Amino acid sequence: MSKTIRQALAVPYEFPVVFTRDAFDPENPALADILALAPGGPHRLAAVFDQGLLRAFPDLPERLEAYLRARPGALNVAPPLALPGGEAAKNDLSVFHATLEHIFAARLCRQSFLLVAGGGALLDAAGFAAATAHRGVRLIRMPSTALAQNDAGVGVKNAVNFFGRKNFLGTFAPPFAVLSDFAFLDGLPARERRAGLAEAVKIALIKDRAFFDRLHVQRDALGRFEPDPYEHSIERCAELHLEHIATSGDPFEFGSSRPLDFGHWSAHALEEASGGSLGHGEAVAVGVALDSVYSRLAGLLPEADLERILEVLPALGFTPWHAGLDSLDMEAALEAFREHLGGRLFLSLLTGIGSRVEVNAVDFALMRRASDQLRERFA
Amino acid sequence: MSKTIRQALAVPYEFPVVFTRDAFDPENPALADILALAPGGPHRLAAVFDQGLLRAFPDLPERLEAYLRARPGALNVAPPLALPGGEAAKNDLSVFHATLEHIFAARLCRQSFLLVAGGGALLDAAGFAAATAHRGVRLIRMPSTALAQNDAGVGVKNAVNFFGRKNFLGTFAPPFAVLSDFAFLDGLPARERRAGLAEAVKIALIKDRAFFDRLHVQRDALGRFEPDPYEHSIERCAELHLEHIATSGDPFEFGSSRPLDFGHWSAHALEEASGGSLGHGEAVAVGVALDSVYSRLAGLLPEADLERILEVLPALGFTPWHAGLDSLDMEAALEAFREHLGGRLFLSLLTGIGSRVEVNAVDFALMRRASDQLRERFA
Numbered sequence: 001m002s003k004t005i006r007q008a009l010a011v012p013y014e015f016p017v018v019f020t021r022d023a024f025d026p027e028n029p030a031l032a033d034i035l036a037l038a039p040g041g042p043h044r045l046a047a048v049f050d051q052g053l054l055r056a057f058p059d060l061p062e063r064l065e066a067y068l069r070a071r072p073g074a075l076n077v078a079p080p081l082a083l084p085g086g087e088a089a090k091n092d093l094s095v096f097h098a099t100l101e102h103i104f105a106a107r108l109c110r111q112s113f114l115l116v117a118g119g120g121a122l123l124d125a126a127g128f129a130a131a132t133a134h135r136g137v138r139l140i141r142m143p144s145t146a147l148a149q150n151d152a153g154v155g156v157k158n159a160v161n162f163f164g165r166k167n168f169l170g171t172f173a174p175p176f177a178v179l180s181d182f183a184f185l186d187g188l189p190a191r192e193r194r195a196g197l198a199e200a201v202k203i204a205l206i207k208d209r210a211f212f213d214r215l216h217v218q219r220d221a222l223g224r225f226e227p228d229p230y231e232h233s234i235e236r237c238a239e240l241h242l243e244h245i246a247t248s249g250d251p252f253e254f255g256s257s258r259p260l261d262f263g264h265w266s267a268h269a270l271e272e273a274s275g276g277s278l279g280h281g282e283a284v285a286v287g288v289a290l291d292s293v294y295s296r297l298a299g300l301l302p303e304a305d306l307e308r309i310l311e312v313l314p315a316l317g318f319t320p321w322h323a324g325l326d327s328l329d330m331e332a333a334l335e336a337f338r339e340h341l342g343g344r345l346f347l348s349l350l351t352g353i354g355s356r357v358e359v360n361a362v363d364f365a366l367m368r369r370a371s372d373q374l375r376e377r378f379a
Numbered sequence: 380m381s382k383t384i385r386q387a388l389a390v391p392y393e394f395p396v397v398f399t400r401d402a403f404d405p406e407n408p409a410l411a412d413i414l415a416l417a418p419g420g421p422h423r424l425a426a427v428f429d430q431g432l433l434r435a436f437p438d439l440p441e442r443l444e445a446y447l448r449a450r451p452g453a454l455n456v457a458p459p460l461a462l463p464g465g466e467a468a469k470n471d472l473s474v475f476h477a478t479l480e481h482i483f484a485a486r487l488c489r490q491s492f493l494l495v496a497g498g499g500a501l502l503d504a505a506g507f508a509a510a511t512a513h514r515g516v517r518l519i520r521m522p523s524t525a526l527a528q529n530d531a532g533v534g535v536k537n538a539v540n541f542f543g544r545k546n547f548l549g550t551f552a553p554p555f556a557v558l559s560d561f562a563f564l565d566g567l568p569a570r571e572r573r574a575g576l577a578e579a580v581k582i583a584l585i586k587d588r589a590f591f592d593r594l595h596v597q598r599d600a601l602g603r604f605e606p607d608p609y610e611h612s613i614e615r616c617a618e619l620h621l622e623h624i625a626t627s628g629d630p631f632e633f634g635s636s637r638p639l640d641f642g643h644w645s646a647h648a649l650e651e652a653s654g655g656s657l658g659h660g661e662a663v664a665v666g667v668a669l670d671s672v673y674s675r676l677a678g679l680l681p682e683a684d685l686e687r688i689l690e691v692l693p694a695l696g697f698t699p700w701h702a703g704l705d706s707l708d709m710e711a712a713l714e715a716f717r718e719h720l721g722g723r724l725f726l727s728l729l730t731g732i733g734s735r736v737e738v739n740a741v742d743f744a745l746m747r748r749a750s751d752q753l754r755e756r757f758a
Contacts, residue, residue, distance in 0.1 A: 002399035002409045003614060007621050009535070009553060009630045013388045020381035030381045039634075040722070104542045110632070111722060132511070135536065135549045135632075156388070157514065163483045170514045171550055174388060235382060242386050251388045253489070253514075255418075343419070343490060 013174040017154050017242060019235050023142070023181040024063035026070035034140060034177040035073030035113065043113060043138075045074035046106035048099055048126050050085035050118025053144045056187025060117065074113055078106035085122040085144075090160045090167075095122065099129035103137060110134045113176065117142035117184075120152030124170070127158035131173035138176035144184040146196025147280060150237035154178050156251055172252040180238070182231050190317075193225050195281025197316045200237040202288050205309065206262045207240050209354030216308055219315035255343070262348045262356065263287030268340070269333035270324045278322060285313050286374075289320030293370035295350040298363070305353045310377070321378040325371045330364050396533050396557040396621060398614050402521070403442035403560075405449035413519060413556040414452030414492065422492060422517075424453035425485035427478055427505050429464035429497025432523045435566025439496065453492055457485035464501040469539045469546075474501065478508035482516060489513045492555065496521035496563075499531030503549070506537035510552035517555035523563040525575025526659060529616035533557055535630055551631040559617070561610050569696075572604050574660025576695045579616040581667050584688065585641045586619050588733030595687055598694035634722070641727045641735065642666030647719070648712035649703045657701060664692050665753075668699030672749035674729040677742070684732045689756070700757040704750045709743050 016037070020030045035041060047064055054060060061080035068076045081102045089095045103114060114137050116126045123141050130139040143153030159170025185193055197215075204212035215222065218229040244260050245251050267287030271278050278286075292309045295301035313320045338345040348356045395416070399409045414420060426443055433439060440459035447455045460481045468474045482493060493516050495505045502520050509518040522532030538549025564572055576594075583591035594601065597608040623639050624630050646666030650657050657665075671688045674680035692699045717724040727735045 002397050002407070004398075005396040005614075005618050005621055007392075007394050007396055007533075007553075007625060009392045009625055011390045011392070011551075011631050013386075013390070015386050017384040017386055018381050019383075028381070100541070100548070104544075104547070132548050132550055134547065135538065135551055154386075159514065162479070165483075168483070168513065169479070169511050171511055171552075172390075172514055173550075174386075235384075239384050242384055246386060246388055252390050343488075 013156075015174055015177050017178040017180070017238060019149075019180045019182065019231070019238075021182045023179055023183075024060065024067045026067055029071075030179060031067065031140075032071040032073045034179060037177070038111065038113075038138065040111070042072055042074050043111050044077045044106065044108055045113040045115060046078040046102055046108055047076070047080045047115040047117070048102060048122070049080055049082050050122045050144055051082050052085045053118055053184065053187070054082055057184070064115070077108075078102065083118075083122060083126065085119040087121050087161075089121040089125045093160060093162075095125040096129050096160050099126040100133055103129065103133040108133070108137050110137055113138045113140055115140040115142065117144055118148075119143070119145040120148040123148060123153050124158050124167075125160050127173065127175070128160055128170050131158055131171045136173060139173070141175045141178045142184070143178065143180055145188060146185055146193050146234060147199060149180040149185070150196050150234045151199045151241055153180070154238045154242055156245060180234070182227070182234070185234075190225070191279060191282075193230070194317050195279055196234055196237070197222060197230075198281035198284040198288065198318065200233040201309075201312060201316070202262050202284055203237050203240045203260055205288065205292070205350060205353060206260065206348055206356045207244070207354060208236070209352070211236050211240070212308075212312075212353050216312050219312050223316050261337075262350075263289075263291045265334050265337035265347065266290050266325070266328065266330070268337060269328055270322055273324050273328070274322075278324065282318060283322075285316075285318035285320060286322045286325065289313055289374055289378075290325065290367070290370055291348075292350060293373050294362075294367050297366050297370055297373075298349065300357065301350045302352065305350070308353065314378075319378055321371075321374040323379075325374070328371075330362075330367055334362060392535075392553040394553055394556050396559070396617060398528075398559045398561065398610070398617075400561045402558055402562075403439065403446045405446055408450075410446065410519075410558060411450040411452045413558060416556070417490065417492075417517065419490070421451055421453050422490050423456045423485060423487055424492040424494060425457040425481055425487055426455070426459045426494040426496070427481060427501070428459055428461050429501045429523055430461050431464045432497055432563060432566070433461055436563070443494070456487075457481065462497075462501060462505065464498040466500055468500040468504045472539060472541075474504040475508050475539050478505040479512055482508065482512040487512070487516045489516055492517045492519055494519040494521065496523055497527075498522070498524040499527040502527060502532050503537050503546075504539050506552065506554070507539055507549050510537055510550045515552060518552070520554045520557045521563070522557065522559055524567060525564055525572050525613060526578060528559040528564070529575050529613045530578045530620055532559070533617045533621055535624060559613070561606070561613070564613075569604070570658060570661075572609070573696050574658055575613055575616070576601060576609075577660035577663040577667065577697065579612040580688075580691060580695070581641050581663055582616050582619045582639055584667065584671070584729060584732060585639065585727055585735045586623070586733060587615070588731070590615050590619070591687075591691075591732050595691050598691050602695050640716075641729075642668075642670045644713050644716035644726065645669050645704070645707065645709070647716060648707055649701055652703050652707070653701075657703065661697060662701075664695075664697035664699060665701045665704065668692055668753055668757075669704065669746070669749055670727075671729060672752050673741075673746055676745050676749055676752075677728065679736065680729045681731065684729070687732065693757075698757055700750075700753040702758075704753070707750075709741075709746055713741060
């Protein structure tokens with residue numbers, strides 16, 4: 001007595017992630033090449049800049065303007081908008097609304113571009129506006145921090161916090177392009193540049209032994225942020241994140257989310273408990289160390305591999321232990337992490353460098369021993 | 380000096396569109412079958428009902444509750460929420476926000492269900508909330524009007540109006556399932572049931588001659604809303620819309636939108652100019668008649684085909700002319716339609732019943748003659 005029609009669709013996405021230096025130098029074709037990917041142009045463009053980025057590089061809006069005069073791939077139609085970055089950008093809807101107003105005032109249509117240059121939080125909030133105005137204008141992300149260039153800024157999500165819940169409101173929406181300018185990183189304090197290296201170590205450990213070997217060999221140069229090894233680490237880390245999204249089979253996470261989260265269950269809790277004094281990268285370095293020692297104690301990871309991990313982290317400038325571990329309610333932290341994944345717990349452990357296994361439970365006594373060993377060695 | 384990584388993704392969607400009668404009858408397996416499509420259930424569920432639908436069927440919330448007790452495919456976790464339907468649902472963010480609060484209070488996660496029963500406007504506004512809360516909870520649409528069951532409720536879009544612009548804010552987001560209950564249509568005034576027939580004629584004319592032949596043969600029974608032909612017209616119209624979305628190659632309209640819009644350029648303008656006195660279906664009937672006569676005057680459509688079109692519309696209860704045509708600024712209306720498509724103008728004209736051609740311009744003198752001919756015959 002019922003009739004059923006089965007609807008099936010596949011939506012293809014393709015976008016370039018470009019790494020360059022001095023993107024607004026008129027000699028640099030990268031941005032013009034991106035704009036030329038849109039048929040029927042030049043289209044309208046409006047820009048949003050992170051106030052933090054403008055403090056380091058106040059002339060970016062004029063340089064973008066000059067670039068588009070020299071290479072008229074898009075019509076720069078609105079005065080640039082400067083908005084706050086950092087978690088404040090996501091804590092209420094004001095950055096989202098301001099971006100919507102910018103899109104509306106600039107009369108952008110679905111074929112137009114919104115260029116957003118900033119850290120991961122601004123990319124998230126302004127990206128949510130770009131994804132929902134006219135059901136999506138073309139977003140060009142220019143991530144301006146190491147963590148945004150090698151992780152947060154290359155993915156397919158956006159979000160703002162709502163009802164006091166992190167990332168409650170958002171969409172899955174691949175960008176039109178990502179353009180990462182290494183010169184932006186020169187404006188960052190050492191601590192923020194270092195943060196990117198923690199994600200590089202994390203993803204190398206679970207995905208790519210050769211990359212870890214390279215990080216290990218170059219660890220002292222990386223600790224000094226020497227451009228060649230440092231920029232390679234950003235690129236390769238981004239590339240591994242991109243591969244994971246493309247090959248996971250579920251880029252929009254319709255099933256249980258299984259992100260590349262090695263070491264992140266304790267990192268999230270430590271970061272939150274520290275009230276912001278521990279940065280994300282610093283917390284990830286501690287979490288990676290903890291789950292590496294646990295992997296060893298559980299008999300999964302060879303001792304020699306663990307030693308190399310615990311050599312790399314300090315050389316990069318991280319302390320692989322934090323006093324917050326002593327007071328951490330590990331059961332609660334793991335449960336919060338499971339809720340964040342939105343389904344069953346999947347925790348990655350190392351079986352070697354570049355290889356992992358997923359487990360669904362943790363031996364908390366063993367995890368405490370792992371924390372104790374890190375305290376003894378690094379406190 | 381730049382390095383480019385090309386990211387490519389394909390996101391697959393699959394969802395059933397089910398036509399049934401008395402969906403909340405515990406003997407009817409349709410809803411339970413839909414809930415069983417989600418692995419790992421039973422999951423949490425919260426419901427939103429259109430106040431207009433509840434006026435006709437006040438006991439729907441209790442019947443849903445009883446259904447889920449009898450067939451525990453989901454955990455009905457929240458008191459049902461009643462929200463206004465009609466364009467008012469979309470004119471500000473209040474319905475969107477109320478739905479977000481409902482999702483939050485019911486502690487739905489990405490694996491949970493939001494069931495929304497209502498007309499196209501409520502499905503749009505509450506659907507936008509479902510698509511953005513946690514980046515998307517599972518939306519079960521139960522369209523409650525003829526137009527929602529055969530057109531608006533089976534697509535992949537949602538939206539609310541913002542900055543005074545229709546559908547300014549929204550996303551492309553396929554539902555988890557569509558469940559159309561023909562019993563809902565029994566509660567509608569004749570005028571709203573008739574509205575669905577205008578879209579059926581429209582899509583038959585451009586896509587399916589056999590469907591038009593059937594509408595033509597059954598036109599008197601359809602004019603009386605006899606269940607068998609009427610419900611078939613709803614199903615077949617929905618099926619043709621679904622086919623178009625699945626086979627267009629661009630379901631999320633990244634390029635210029637080319638919807639199934641035969642007769643809609645004047646219909647939109649007439650509906651707006653009438654201040655609501657002309658319903659969407661009535662306006663579409665006039666627009667379809669106008670572009671059919673124009674197609675004939677342009678030498679594209681055989682006279683015999685036009686005659687059958689002009690026989691069907693009055694038999695279904697439509698007047699294929701409206702006084703608003705005399706005062707219509709056709710140039711402005713066509714330009715507004717082009718802007719709505721967001722790119723170049725594509726207008727469908729008929730070359731026969733079930734076949735069309737796309738043109739990029741209109742001969743306004745000829746269009747005036749088409750309007751005059753309709754006035755002479757039907758005024």
